[in-house]
Amino acid sequence: MTTEHSPLAIWIIFVAAGLATYLIRLSFIPIIGKVDEVSPRIKGVLRFIPAAVFAALVLPLFLSVSVSPQTMPVITYEPAELLAGSVAAIVAWRTKNIVATITVGMMILWGMQIII
């Protein structure tokens, strides 16, 4: 991995993100005797976080929109990656199995790289 960040900056990221993650995980565990339950309204909102975040992480890795003042916005993608990703998505949907999803996706990507 090449980066312009200094080792110190990278360690600051790791420590800060790690500490925040720990505090998030801890949040309700010590206080559950005092506060009985998280409000259902909050839970009703929180339940969408994983789906929204993972989708927002993954889709731009396959599709991107390039905007320029002269032309209409154009959707760009790598055909081999998009095909491999689409088939892997079907596998993920059907099996909910991480290993199967990665295996099928990589096989198709490699197959396409050989063909093209």
Next chain:
Amino acid sequence: MVGMSLLLFSGAAQLAVIDLIGQNAPVAVVIVTAIIINIRHIMYSASIAPYFRRFDTATKWVAAYFLADEIYAVSITEYRDPVTELRSHKLFYFGAATAFFTTWLSSTTLGVVLGANLPSGLSLEFAIPLTYLALLFSVLDDQSTEIAALVGGAVAVLASSVPLNLGLVIAASTGIVAGVVIDIRGGQFPKVDGTDGPDAERSSTTEVGEE
């Protein structure tokens, strides 16, 4: 990398952090992104906390460190299963944690040792989007979460040129709002764990993909 695995102990956030560091995103943006990705652990903490009620304080604080997706998933499934009677919530949790933690650390170490020698022509970095895909589909429980994902993903694509990688924050927030709106319109807000909503009985029989 091994240090990161120890400090973060969170696959999805670690992948995003590596990705953003590689793109030279500002330090604050990387940290905020990791927090956004891991904010879902609040739900895990809230839902598993009652089962930890009888642990002593030190055990609770140690247990919190291990509350990663997989350990939470196997533990909460076991705790909620009315058939199996667990002799010890503590032993089950720390057993799962030990198995997952040692696998995670040894795999990371292996990756550090072997990673640099792997040929780049294999496009192994493509495993990262594939992993996110698998994680994404494992959290789609019903139509509202599917719409939250669809909206979040679409906005993320459109917002990908927004500076400082803020597109992710905008997209995820929009997706969450979309999901909540769908639940409110369907008269099933707040829906919790697929059972606690006001229309829980009706919704659990009409929806596909309920576990």
